[in-house]
Amino acid sequence: xxxxxxxxxxxxxxxxxxxxxxxxxxxxxxxxxxxxxxxxxxxxxxxxxxxxxxxxxxxxxxxxxxxxxxxxxxxxxxxxxxxxxxxxxxxxxxxxxxxxxxxxxxxxxxxxxxxxxxxxxxxxxxxxxxxxxxxxxxxxxxxxxxxxxxxxxxxxxxxxxxxxxxxxxxxxxxxxx
Amino acid sequence: xxxxxxxxxxxxxxxxxxxxxxxxxxxxxxxxxxxxxxxxxxxxxxxxxxxxxxxxxxxxxxxxxxxxxxxxxxxxxxxxxxxxxxxxxxxxxxxxxxxxxxxxxxxxxxxxxxxxxxxxxxxxxxxxxxxxxxxxxxxxxxxxxxxxxxxxxxxxxxxxxxxxxxxxxxxxxxxxxxxxxxxxxxxxxxxxxxxxxxxxxxxxxxxxxxxxxxxxxxxxxxxxxxxxxxxxxxxxxxxxxxxxxxxxxxxxxxxxxxxxxxxxxxxxxxxxxxxxxxxxxxxxxxxxxxxxxxxxxxxxxxxxxxxxxxxxxxxxxxxxxxxxxxxxxxxxxxxxxxxxxxxxxxxxxxxxxxxxx
Numbered sequence: 001x002x003x004x005x006x007x008x009x010x011x012x013x014x015x016x017x018x019x020x021x022x023x024x025x026x027x028x029x030x031x032x033x034x035x036x037x038x039x040x041x042x043x044x045x046x047x048x049x050x051x052x053x054x055x056x057x058x059x060x061x062x063x064x065x066x067x068x069x070x071x072x073x074x075x076x077x078x079x080x081x082x083x084x085x086x087x088x089x090x091x092x093x094x095x096x097x098x099x100x101x102x103x104x105x106x107x108x109x110x111x112x113x114x115x116x117x118x119x120x121x122x123x124x125x126x127x128x129x130x131x132x133x134x135x136x137x138x139x140x141x142x143x144x145x146x147x148x149x150x151x152x153x154x155x156x157x158x159x160x161x162x163x164x165x166x167x168x169x170x171x172x173x174x175x176x177x
Numbered sequence: 178x179x180x181x182x183x184x185x186x187x188x189x190x191x192x193x194x195x196x197x198x199x200x201x202x203x204x205x206x207x208x209x210x211x212x213x214x215x216x217x218x219x220x221x222x223x224x225x226x227x228x229x230x231x232x233x234x235x236x237x238x239x240x241x242x243x244x245x246x247x248x249x250x251x252x253x254x255x256x257x258x259x260x261x262x263x264x265x266x267x268x269x270x271x272x273x274x275x276x277x278x279x280x281x282x283x284x285x286x287x288x289x290x291x292x293x294x295x296x297x298x299x300x301x302x303x304x305x306x307x308x309x310x311x312x313x314x315x316x317x318x319x320x321x322x323x324x325x326x327x328x329x330x331x332x333x334x335x336x337x338x339x340x341x342x343x344x345x346x347x348x349x350x351x352x353x354x355x356x357x358x359x360x361x362x363x364x365x366x367x368x369x370x371x372x373x374x375x376x377x378x379x380x381x382x383x384x385x386x387x388x389x390x391x392x393x394x395x396x397x398x399x400x401x402x403x404x405x406x407x408x409x410x411x412x413x414x415x416x417x418x419x420x421x422x423x424x425x426x427x428x429x430x431x432x433x434x435x436x437x438x439x440x441x442x443x444x445x446x447x448x449x450x451x452x453x454x455x456x457x458x459x460x461x462x463x464x465x466x467x468x469x470x471x472x473x474x475x476x477x478x479x480x481x482x483x484x485x486x487x488x489x490x491x492x493x494x495x496x497x498x499x500x501x502x503x504x505x506x507x508x509x510x511x512x513x514x515x516x517x518x519x520x521x522x523x524x525x526x527x528x529x530x531x532x533x534x
Contacts, residue, residue, distance in 0.1 A: 090494035135385020161212040
């Protein structure tokens with residue numbers, strides 16, 4: 001192939017990454033099931049604030065967490081347990097509470113973690129995790145826009161899908177169509 | 178100086194706005210703005226019964242509508258605990274891969290015309306027609322198919338459809354070889370692609386980029402292989418990835434995926450069993466949650482549904498891959514020239530329908 005590098009405008013050029021692109025599927029702890037390991041670590045580190053954890057099916061585990069320890073738990077998940085991809089943040093408006101559901105995926109051990117945080121109706125605020133996963137930024141803005149959840153320390157908490165002067169949060173159940 | 182590229186701009190492929198801050202010709206900052214096509218689909222879904230949402234899910238993305246209605250059905254099947262007959266799963270895989278081919282061909286056409294290559298546009302759209310015609314003979318419509326159902330597919334394959342599908346595969350494969358020569362033989366195409374829009378592996382993982390852009394940045398992860406759904410675990414195909422992370426790598430990954438899609442269609446048609454293609458799904462869903470996750474042509478599509486025992490979903494959350502990928506655009510754009518914006522954003526395969534929902 002001809003060399004087309006003359007068009008490169010940024011320092012560095014083509015990166016020298018691992019040419020195979022394979023993900024190293026190293027077991028987190030040898031001899032232990034990775035899903036059990038994740039559940040046990042969360043329970044050990046945040047025992048008091050874990051309100052329940054279970055294995056839903058192969059590859060999917062669920063944990064309920066108090067909102068105060070969300071940030072620390074996410075930091076532990078990314079740095080120590082290898083959850084490098086935040087898939088989705090969903091906010092659900094139940095009659096007595098808000099729930100935020102974080103779906104966090106690990107490419108290494110191929111596990112999806114469903115992290116549920118309960119928020120009271122009169123104070124729907126939670127710490128932002130966009131400094132841990134950059135992908136959380138727009139997810140959180142969307143939850144703020146459509147559901148009115150306030151994320152503390154978010155770099156730019158503005159409406160994203162609706163116009164800036166909208167007065168309501170349409171996915172709340174008290175907003176009638 | 179801030180420049181608005183959009184909402185009406187030939188580069189945008191739909192209504193969205195890219196604000197770029199330039200210093201001379203060089204981009205120093207960028208900020209995408211979306212929301213022009215927000216239709217409130219998540220809210221509409223809360224007021225519709227479960228089967229009524231299937232055509233709505235189709236309208237999420239005009240480029241690959243079948244993936245979204247399939248994902249919706251998969252999610253609700255997970256919530257209701259419905260088993261899908263094996264023949265229906267094979268029919269779904271065949272149609273999904275055809276949809277992937279059609280979507281990638283439409284991207285290729287738009288990308289060619291972005292980079293000023295009209296011939297590429299005409300050829301790709303002509304060949305996409307073969308697949309769209311097949312899907313039309315199957316479902317009756319050309320863009321939003323409304324074909325999957327909760328618990329199977331709407332109806333069986335028409336007579337001789339499988340033979341026509343195999344012929345279409347052969348046709349597409351001969352054409353793919355021509356595309357490779359046409360595109361990669363063009364010096365201008367190569368100069369505008371190679372080493373443009375670099376996205377490192379670390380950035381891609383941090384910003385939540387999925388699908389072809391992630392695989393082009395050196396992460397070999399494909400849901401069809403690593404977390405198989407439907408009957409993908411029985412089929413033999415390769416995960417396409419490239420280590421470079423530039424626009425050319427993203428183009429190459431999509432071309433390679435089209436070869437693999439042809440392989441998958443052939444195998445699925447050969448292995449397709451006879452039998453039922455649909456089971457009866459209950460009208461009401463139980464109290465609980467369901468999760469669906471597929472490899473959309475653009476990345477990781479996900480839905481999360483909450484059932485409350487009635488015949489309508491309490492909440493349906495949709496994860497759009499492009500919504501997250503476009504939020505990562507600044508990290509690809511900064512440092513390049515204004516003229517590269519078209520190549521970089523075109524290489525992401527924007528679809529505003531699913532992005533704004």
